[in-house]
Amino acid sequence: xxxxxxxxxxxxxxxxxxxxxxxxxxxxxxxxxxxxxxxxxxxxxxxxxxxxxxxxxxxxxxxxxxxxxxxxxxxxxxxxxxxxxxxxxxxxxxxxxxxxxxxxxxxxxxxxxxxxxxxxxxxxxxxxxxxxxxxxxxxxxxxxxxxxxxxxxxxxxxxxxxxxxxxxxxxxxxxxxxxxxxxxxxxxxxxxxxxxxxxxxxxxxxxxxxxxxxxxxxxxxxxxxxxxxxxxxxxxxxxxxxxxxxxxxxxxxxxxxxxxxxxxxxxxxxxxxxxxxxxxxxxxxxxxxxxxxxxxxxxxxxxxxxxxxxxxxxxxxxxxxxxxxxxxxxxxxxxxxxxxxxxxxxxxxxxxxxxxxxxxxxxxxxxxxxxxxxxxxxxxxxxxxxxxxxxxxxxxxxxxxxxxxxxxxxxxxxxxxxxxxxxxxxxxxxxxxxxxxxxxxxxxxxxxxxxxxxxxxxxxxxxxxxxxxxxxxxxxxxxxxxxxxxxxxxxxxxxxxxxxxxxxxxxxxxxxxxxx
Numbered sequence: 001x002x003x004x005x006x007x008x009x010x011x012x013x014x015x016x017x018x019x020x021x022x023x024x025x026x027x028x029x030x031x032x033x034x035x036x037x038x039x040x041x042x043x044x045x046x047x048x049x050x051x052x053x054x055x056x057x058x059x060x061x062x063x064x065x066x067x068x069x070x071x072x073x074x075x076x077x078x079x080x081x082x083x084x085x086x087x088x089x090x091x092x093x094x095x096x097x098x099x100x101x102x103x104x105x106x107x108x109x110x111x112x113x114x115x116x117x118x119x120x121x122x123x124x125x126x127x128x129x130x131x132x133x134x135x136x137x138x139x140x141x142x143x144x145x146x147x148x149x150x151x152x153x154x155x156x157x158x159x160x161x162x163x164x165x166x167x168x169x170x171x172x173x174x175x176x177x178x179x180x181x182x183x184x185x186x187x188x189x190x191x192x193x194x195x196x197x198x199x200x201x202x203x204x205x206x207x208x209x210x211x212x213x214x215x216x217x218x219x220x221x222x223x224x225x226x227x228x229x230x231x232x233x234x235x236x237x238x239x240x241x242x243x244x245x246x247x248x249x250x251x252x253x254x255x256x257x258x259x260x261x262x263x264x265x266x267x268x269x270x271x272x273x274x275x276x277x278x279x280x281x282x283x284x285x286x287x288x289x290x291x292x293x294x295x296x297x298x299x300x301x302x303x304x305x306x307x308x309x310x311x312x313x314x315x316x317x318x319x320x321x322x323x324x325x326x327x328x329x330x331x332x333x334x335x336x337x338x339x340x341x342x343x344x345x346x347x348x349x350x351x352x353x354x355x356x357x358x359x360x361x362x363x364x365x366x367x368x369x370x371x372x373x374x375x376x377x378x379x380x381x382x383x384x385x386x387x388x389x390x391x392x393x394x395x396x397x398x399x400x401x402x403x404x405x406x407x408x409x410x411x412x413x414x415x416x417x418x419x420x421x422x423x424x425x426x427x428x429x430x431x432x433x434x435x436x437x438x439x440x441x442x443x444x445x446x447x448x449x450x451x452x453x454x455x456x457x458x459x460x461x462x463x464x465x466x467x468x469x470x471x472x473x474x475x476x477x478x479x480x481x482x483x484x485x486x487x488x489x490x491x492x493x494x495x496x497x498x499x500x501x502x503x504x505x506x507x508x509x510x511x512x513x514x515x516x
Contacts, residue, residue, distance in 0.1 A: 001085050003145040003174065007167040011103040012036045012055075012080075013045070014071070014133065016110050019153040022048045024105070027160050031167065036101065038070055039063070058099075071132040080104060080139040084146050103169075104140040105150045108133040108188050115195055122199065129192055134185045144178035145171070151184040187211040203364075204375060210366075221248045237356045241333070242341070243348030249274075250305070250327055250348065256413065257307035258329055258352050259361060263382070263409045264309060269293040273304040276433065280410050281426040286316040292426035294323075298451050305329070309354070312337045379513060382409065387510025391487070391496050396505040399424055400459055400482040404507055407461035408484050412513040418463035419444050419471075421455050421480060428453050437462060441474040448478070455479035464512040465489040469498035476502050486512040 011033050015021050018041070025035055025045050037045055038055045045052045055071055056062050058079075063070040071077075079101035082089045093100070109130035114120060140149035148169045150159055155177065162169045190211035197205045212231035221228035228248045238254060240246065246254070257272040266282040269289040278300035281292025286308055294301055301323060308316070308330040317337035320328070327348040328341065341349055367374045390396065396404065402424035411420045415433035419440040422428055431444030441460075448455055456479035465488045466472045472483055472495055483499060487508035499506045 004168055004170050006084065006102065006146065006169075008033055008102040008148070008163060008169065010034045010036060010079075010099065010101050011105060012076070012101050012136070013105045014038045014041050014136070015105060015107045016130075016133075017107050017153060018044060020156050021045075021105070021153075022050075024156045024160070025050055028103075028163075031163055033103070033163075039067060068131065071136055074098065076101070076136070077139050080136060080147050081143050082146065083143065101140075101147055103148050103150070104136055106133055106136050106140070107151045107184070108137070111188065111195075112191050115191070125195065130188070134188060137181050137185050141178040141181035144174045148174050149177050149181045151177075151181050155180070187213065203377065208373075208375070216245075218248050218251075219245065233356075233360065237353050237360055238329070239351040239353075241338070241349040241351060243327075244346050246327075246348060253305040254307075254327055254329060254350065257305045258357055260410070260413045261307040261309045261329075261352075262354065262358060262361075263412075267310045268308065270307040271297075271301045271304050272307070273300045276415055277410055277413055277427070277430060278304065279427055279430075282406075283425065286310050286312065287319045290316065290319055295451065295453070296427045296429065297447060301325070307352070312341070314340065317341050379412065379515075381511070382412065383509055384511050387508075389508055389510075390505065391492075391508050392499050392504065392506045394500075394503055394505045396482050396507070400505060403459035404461065404482050404484040407459045408509070411461040411463045412515070414463065414515065416463055416514045416516060418461075418513075418515065419475070420461045421445075421448065421458050421475070421478070422461070423458055428455055428458050437464070437466065437471045438468075438474060441471050441478075445474070445478040457481050459484060461485065464514060465492070466495050467491065469495045472504075473498060473502070476504055481505065483507070484509065486510060488512070 011028050013025060013035060014037060022044065029035060029050055035045060035050060035052045036055060036058065037052045042052050042054055055076060059073040059075045061073060075098050078093060078098035082093055082100055084090065084100060109128045111128045114128040115125050137149060137151060140147040162173055190209035193209045215230040215232055215235050218228040218230060220226055230251060252275055253272050256275045257270045260270045260277055260280060261268055264282055267286050267289050268282045269286060270277060271279040271293050279293035279296030281289045283289040283292060303324060303326055305327045306325050311332040311334060312330045313334045314336040317340045321340055325347065327350060329350045329352050331352055331354055333349065341347065361378055362380060364375050365378050403422050406424055407420045407422035410422065410427055411418045414420060414430060417434050417437040417440045419431040420427060421444055429444035429448035431440030434440040434443065458480050459482040460475040460480040462485040465486050467489050468491060481504055483504055483506040485508065487510060496506060
């Protein structure tokens with residue numbers, strides 16, 4: 001006997017996700033396949049008028065311990081694991097009265113859904129750890145040649161197509177289903193492992209289990225010759241309303257822009273290009289904020305990503321409509337704004353669920369390196385107020401303080417070495433990603449000069465300490481009168497002395513924000 005000529009005669013159905021299961025069971029019954037089921041699934045199928053054999057009718061043993069033990073029995077697992085082309089297996093089945101189970105349709109207790117509930121107690125979480133389900137899934141997947149295993153409702157249609165052809169399932173489809181089944185149990189166990197670690201306050205366990213469901217396939221990665229896919233819950237945070245599909249680089253920039261927008265309570269516009277902000281502004285309205293952000297750099301925003309923290313209304317839409325932007329992100333769009341902005345068919349419009357975003361960026365930050373992963377908790381803190389101090393003779397004015405804090409918020413999100421010039425409501429110039437902090441300061445000044453921005457009286461933020469006074473003096477020469485930086489250099493005294501000499505006010509934060 002060959003697996004591809006093995007006619008499916010029995011199906012064991014035990015599912016938590018009951019999407020489409022009644023219709024599937026009806027189709028299986030119409031194909032003269034005997035239905036075996038457990039608990040709530042059996043009741044559902046019986047209510048639908050289907051003949052169902054209960055598991056305890058097969059095992060001769062009742063469900064016990066509140067249903068913890070029901071399918072863990074040789075007559076079930078023997079039926080799932082028997083190789084029908086192995087004479088010893090067939091003889092063992094005959095000796096012990098075990099019948100083959102040709103098809104298993106099983107998915108697991110909703111552990112992920114359970115632990116996501118606010119205030120859920122640990123005992124309820126533990127009771128939603130499935131034991132019999134994973135055992136049946138793994139047994140069937142191991143014996144995929146003789147027991148086909150289906151864990152996802154998305155495969156019901158393909159299953160029926162195969163069965164309606166000749167009552168059999170080809171080997172390629174069996175292997176596909178088995179692979180998905182093992183991925184299903186691996187994902188499930190990884191969730192449980194992470195939950196136990198969290199319950200014990202273990203941030204970095206000795207054995208790290210990461211498991212993510214594919215969100216979507218991507219056309220390519222950073223470059224067209226690279227393959228790529230997106231995993232996780234991105235699409236539960238961002239909902240695309242319009243435009244062509246998102247690219248790998250779009251997604252990176254969407255993440256960067258949306259995180260910056262979260263830093264502000266006032267109406268804000270954030271413009272990002274290649275993962276760096278090229279302009280940020282706040283105002284009474286989004287239109288006002290946009291004009292301030294755009295003025296920082298009038299060249300880079302073309303083809304950029306724009307994020308807002310308020311609904312985009314018609315006046316805002318009219319303001320930004322002429323700009324060629326890859327993506328616009330906001331918590332909502334008015335109907336009038338949508339009608340205008342969707343006139344450009346390739347422009348992507350995304351809704352951002354800010355509450356979901358705040359929760360999502362509270363976890364760990366993961367980067368791949370050769371042969372492994374680097375993991376750290378997110379850089380979620382802006383300042384340690386206990387460490388902040390003014391170290392110069394001159395203290396900042398109220399306006400200078402606001403400008404320093406604005407610049408510091410942005411510097412946190414700029415690639416190192418980062419230099420940000422700002423007023424109290426907008427960025428004025430940004431220098432990003434240079435090997436020398438002095439070069440970042442110079443580049444930012446040059447960009448300000450290119451668009452005619454006067455830096456006189458502004459604040460400057462540096463994501464890490466000035467190792468020498470020259471970088472700070474570059475900013476002072478450009479017009480900065482207030483400096484915010486972490487401090488911690490062996491030459492701090494030299495830098496502070498230079499600031500005092502030029503009557504500049506300086507705040508040390510005691511906290512740096514490297515971003516590589």
